[in-house]
Amino acid sequence: MFGRTGRSLAYLVTSLVAGPAGFAWTLLTALLMAVGAVTALGSPVFQAVTWFDRRLATAERHRAGWILGTSIAVPYLPLTATGRARVREIAAQPATWRDMAWFVVLFPLGLACGIVAVVATVVTLAAVAAPAWAWSVPERRAHPLFQQAMGTPGGRLLLTLAGIALAPVVMWLLPRLASLQVRVAVTLLAPGEHGRLVRRAQELAATRARVVDAQAAELRRIERDLHDGAQARIVAAGMTLALAERRARTGATVLEDIATARRQLDEALAELRRLVRGIHPPILTDRGLAAALSALAADCPIPVAITVELPQRLAPAVESAAYFVVAEGLANAVKHAPAGACQVTVTAADRLTVAVSDDGAGGADPAGSGLDGLRRRIEALDGVFTVSSPPGGPTRLNAEFPCAS
Numbered sequence: 001m002f003g004r005t006g007r008s009l010a011y012l013v014t015s016l017v018a019g020p021a022g023f024a025w026t027l028l029t030a031l032l033m034a035v036g037a038v039t040a041l042g043s044p045v046f047q048a049v050t051w052f053d054r055r056l057a058t059a060e061r062h063r064a065g066w067i068l069g070t071s072i073a074v075p076y077l078p079l080t081a082t083g084r085a086r087v088r089e090i091a092a093q094p095a096t097w098r099d100m101a102w103f104v105v106l107f108p109l110g111l112a113c114g115i116v117a118v119v120a121t122v123v124t125l126a127a128v129a130a131p132a133w134a135w136s137v138p139e140r141r142a143h144p145l146f147q148q149a150m151g152t153p154g155g156r157l158l159l160t161l162a163g164i165a166l167a168p169v170v171m172w173l174l175p176r177l178a179s180l181q182v183r184v185a186v187t188l189l190a191p192g193e194h195g196r197l198v199r200r201a202q203e204l205a206a207t208r209a210r211v212v213d214a215q216a217a218e219l220r221r222i223e224r225d226l227h228d229g230a231q232a233r234i235v236a237a238g239m240t241l242a243l244a245e246r247r248a249r250t251g252a253t254v255l256e257d258i259a260t261a262r263r264q265l266d267e268a269l270a271e272l273r274r275l276v277r278g279i280h281p282p283i284l285t286d287r288g289l290a291a292a293l294s295a296l297a298a299d300c301p302i303p304v305a306i307t308v309e310l311p312q313r314l315a316p317a318v319e320s321a322a323y324f325v326v327a328e329g330l331a332n333a334v335k336h337a338p339a340g341a342c343q344v345t346v347t348a349a350d351r352l353t354v355a356v357s358d359d360g361a362g363g364a365d366p367a368g369s370g371l372d373g374l375r376r377r378i379e380a381l382d383g384v385f386t387v388s389s390p391p392g393g394p395t396r397l398n399a400e401f402p403c404a405s
Helices: 002-036 042-068 083-091 094-128 130-136 144-150 153-189 193-249 255-279 282-287 289-299 316-335 369-379
Strands: 304-309 342-348 351-358 384-388 395-402
Touching: 002 042, 002 094, 002 153, 042 083, 042 094, 042 153, 094 130, 094 153, 130 153, 193 255, 282 289, 282 316, 289 304, 289 316, 289 342, 316 342, 316 351, 316 369, 316 395, 369 384, 369 395
Parallel strands: 304 342
Antiparallel strands: 342 351, 351 395, 384 395
16 A cells, blocks of 8 residues: 555656656657758658657656556557658657657646645645644744644644544545556557557468468478378388289299288378378367377376366367377477476366476477477467476476467
8 A cells, every 4th residue: 555655656746847848848849840841851850859759758658657567568660661751650650649649748737646646745744743843833933823733732733633634545645646647648658559450460460471481381391201201111112012023923922022012001001190190180170179188198108187178169270279289298298308297288268278287307498390380370370379498397388369269
């Protein structure tokens, strides 16, 4: 309570300085831009003014964080153009003009709220401390009311009690005044709808590009695995059978060659099955996520505790992403940790949450190819993927994304 009141008082008192200073700066810069608009210096003056405006506004966002607990998000969009095009790009951003509007509004709002806060605080503290300073008022010059209130111990005690009674009111008032001012600051300094839509479009474009890259890399991997694995074994089996055919024409025994060809074909089939499981396991399509995760746990060489709470089947893309989060987590725990046990938890409400943790040595690299591929897959579903793996462990993978992606 006292901390909140102190932060509110500090915010309101500093507004007494920030308000007039910001208003004076806005007037000065408006004059500079008006003069520069009719000269060749218009473009550099505008860029310099808006650059400094943004720094001041960012300081205001941090100052509002005293009340909000966190700074207001920066609303500016990246600048890519140069010269006059850059000026147009800056001017087209609503945040540029909302910064200036805030400094105009802060002047009267900060003065009003700050003066009320200072007067209320000073009066309350003065009343509480009346016995300590009342003696310093010369009675012959004091107002008769002061003489009655401060000329006797009873009067001074009454002032102290009044100050103590007033203190809770002031402690209630200061946070309200600060919250009122901060709400206006959030309205003007936080990202607007335009900025949010532009940022969202940029995020979607970046996510789409990452997904396209990931799909291309996956196709190259499948192509390489087919060429180096199953295709090579099938070619070898064909050559073995051709050799057996030539030997059979001479009457030589070919049973050993046939057995070799059969073994090569079996290996090719096993390779194809592994490749198919890496793309999309059939059990996931046939029986759902819970059964597919149970099969993963059964094949894992270390104990895996699985908790799956799913009210119904999910979208195929969501099930596939959740499956590969668990598969990657278990594979890393076995190969790189090495872990003694794993815990897998899958829950679904409005969003699907997948958590994989192990008791291994930690140190997993979130930028590694496997984990980075998972991040791209999950971000494509409008989800969030986090990795916590400090040296010494434990490692925890956590993925959240909409159930209806």
